[in-house]
Amino acid sequence: MTTDQPEVSGAEIALENVTKRYPGQKAAAVDGLTLTIPAGEIVMFVGPSGCGKTTSLKMINRLIEPSSGTIRIGGQDVRQQGENELRRQVGYVIQGGSLFPHMTVAKNIALVPKLLGWDADRIEQRVVDLLDLVGLDPAKYRGRYPRELSGGQQQRVGVARGLAADPPVILMDEPFGAVDPITRQRLQDELLSIQRELRKTIVCVTHDIDEAIKLGDRILILREGAEVAQYDTPENVLAAPADDFVSDFVGSGSTLKQLSLARVSSIELADRPTAWVGESTGEVVARAEAEGHDAVVVLDDRGRPLGWPWLRQLRGHDRVPSYDAEKLNTLDSRATLNDALDTMLTSSHGAAVVTGDRDQYLGVISFEAVTDHMRQLEREAAAHGE
Numbered sequence: 001m002t003t004d005q006p007e008v009s010g011a012e013i014a015l016e017n018v019t020k021r022y023p024g025q026k027a028a029a030v031d032g033l034t035l036t037i038p039a040g041e042i043v044m045f046v047g048p049s050g051c052g053k054t055t056s057l058k059m060i061n062r063l064i065e066p067s068s069g070t071i072r073i074g075g076q077d078v079r080q081q082g083e084n085e086l087r088r089q090v091g092y093v094i095q096g097g098s099l100f101p102h103m104t105v106a107k108n109i110a111l112v113p114k115l116l117g118w119d120a121d122r123i124e125q126r127v128v129d130l131l132d133l134v135g136l137d138p139a140k141y142r143g144r145y146p147r148e149l150s151g152g153q154q155q156r157v158g159v160a161r162g163l164a165a166d167p168p169v170i171l172m173d174e175p176f177g178a179v180d181p182i183t184r185q186r187l188q189d190e191l192l193s194i195q196r197e198l199r200k201t202i203v204c205v206t207h208d209i210d211e212a213i214k215l216g217d218r219i220l221i222l223r224e225g226a227e228v229a230q231y232d233t234p235e236n237v238l239a240a241p242a243d244d245f246v247s248d249f250v251g252s253g254s255t256l257k258q259l260s261l262a263r264v265s266s267i268e269l270a271d272r273p274t275a276w277v278g279e280s281t282g283e284v285v286a287r288a289e290a291e292g293h294d295a296v297v298v299l300d301d302r303g304r305p306l307g308w309p310w311l312r313q314l315r316g317h318d319r320v321p322s323y324d325a326e327k328l329n330t331l332d333s334r335a336t337l338n339d340a341l342d343t344m345l346t347s348s349h350g351a352a353v354v355t356g357d358r359d360q361y362l363g364v365i366s367f368e369a370v371t372d373h374m375r376q377l378e379r380e381a382a383a384h385g386e
């Protein structure tokens with residue numbers, strides 16, 4: 001949490017009595033949906049399959065035309081906006097990134113700016129800035145083709161492409177559905193970190209209630225026909241579900257769900273000895289042993305953790321070697337305690353290295369710290385129930 005919140009660059013979205021009736025369908029897919037999405041917030045759409053989430057989302061940028069009703073972005077009716085104006089207003093990110101396979105990463109990202117007639121220098125600068133923002137080294141990745149990227153990297157490029165024209169509104173449809181759980185968690189953390197900088201209005205459809213709790217400033221829970229069952233903050237949805245449908249859907253009340261609400265940043269991190277690449281191993285080992293530790297966190301010259309070797313692994317070297325950061329499963333301080341447990345399961349330390357903005361090392365979170373927190377939650381829940 002910071003006190004100096006950056007300016008909101010997002011715009012409010014207002015849906016007023018919006019209906020979509022597909023040809024040949026008896027019931028409307030979306031039946032009179034009225035909803036205001038505040039500028040600069042992330043709103044997550046959830047609900048059972050077929051309830052109208054995607055239809056509602058796609059009407060915002062007119063990928064699907066409403067049968068009736070009005071949608072306004074920043075007070076402006078989307079029906080009165082031309083194609084280019086909508087492109088400027090709304091970025092779109094879907095599962096797997098949906099990159100064009102015959103175009104390089106740079107060309108994929110440059111797509112909308114090009115359509116909008118930006119000059120080449122501005123596009124070039126934008127591509128570099130965006131790759132940096134989504135954590136891909138521009139020099140390494142800009143010329144690659146999508147097939148030369150991992151699923152997570154493709155998704156990062158998809159996010160960069162959605163942000164390319166710097167639109168106030170970003171629509172995301174199951175953006176992280178196609179990647180493994182650890183990568184998904186990282187992408188979610190990155191999105192939160194990007195959002196803290198940019199403060200867009202983000203509307204995101206997901207099947208994953210934990211993802212909704214983690215990412216959403218608010219969650220919209222829909223029943224069939226896009227009828228609003230509850231529209232509230234994750235805390236309120238969990239603490240006071242509107243009815244049985246909502247409580248069944250979110251599985252509220254369980255300690256595990258509460259762990260999706262709590263962030264790593266809410267727990268005090270433990271200090272661990274650190275070492276820089278190239279330092280004398282003898283000095284590092286002596287320092288760590290003096291503090292009673294048997295491992296050190298190795299940092300690069302920008303303070304980013306690269307590895308977490310045991311002292312016995314260092315002893316074979318004169319100088320602290322470099323490590324491949326890809327192999328260290330770090331946790332962003334914005335990650336949930338649920339994520340933390342997942343990450344620790346893959347670590348031989350029974351703990352995880354935590355990073356903050358720009359991947360800077362912050363400290364270590366231990367398994368005990370999380371289980372202590374869980375016990376605390378259980379005690380509070382029990383006291384509440386009495």
Ligand SMILES: Nc1ncnc2c1ncn2[C@@H]1O[C@H](COP(=O)(O)OP(=O)(O)OP(=O)(O)O)[C@@H](O)[C@H]1O
Nearest residue numbers: 022023025029047048049050051052053054055056
């Ligand atoms: N092009 C279409 N033509 C006819 N019916 C459609 C069309 N697209 C969606 N529907 C129907 O409209 C309803 C809402 O679909 P929509 O895709 O918006 O739901 P959803 O909540 O996103 O579902 P899911 O979670 O399964 O993706 C469903 O009953 C679906 O079958």
